[in-house]
Amino acid sequence: LMDVVASGKRAVLFFCVQHSGATxxxxxxxxxxxxxxxxxxxxxxxVEVLAWKVALSAEGFELEKPLPIAL
Structure with a gap:
């Protein structure tokens, strides 16, 4: 992804956070x-890094809300 950005393009790393207690x-x-x-x-x-809390169910999953990235 760093090479993608260096070439002038957008690169995004996307985390789906499945733990119900994650903040x-x-x-x-x-x-x-x-x-x-x-x-x-x-x-x-x-590189853009995004994290979203995900709700899981028998029907699938749904993005609930964005989460901050703690570095």
Whole structure:
């Protein structure tokens, strides 16, 4: 995605947050510090990161509301 932005195009990383108690999305640095580092680098280079809370049901899922990204 960083290469896409560097080429002059838009790049978006979209997180569907399924945990019902979630109030924000964040990289789990304690599990994968490299991923967190790369996510922050991507944001600095212009990759847009969006997170939305998702409601799950037997019929499917529905986007409920946007969540902040906690870095």
């Amino acid at each position: 924000a999305a964040r990289p789990a640095d304690e599990i994968d510090a490299r991923y967190g580092q790369l996510l922050r680098e991507a944001i600095e280079k212009g």
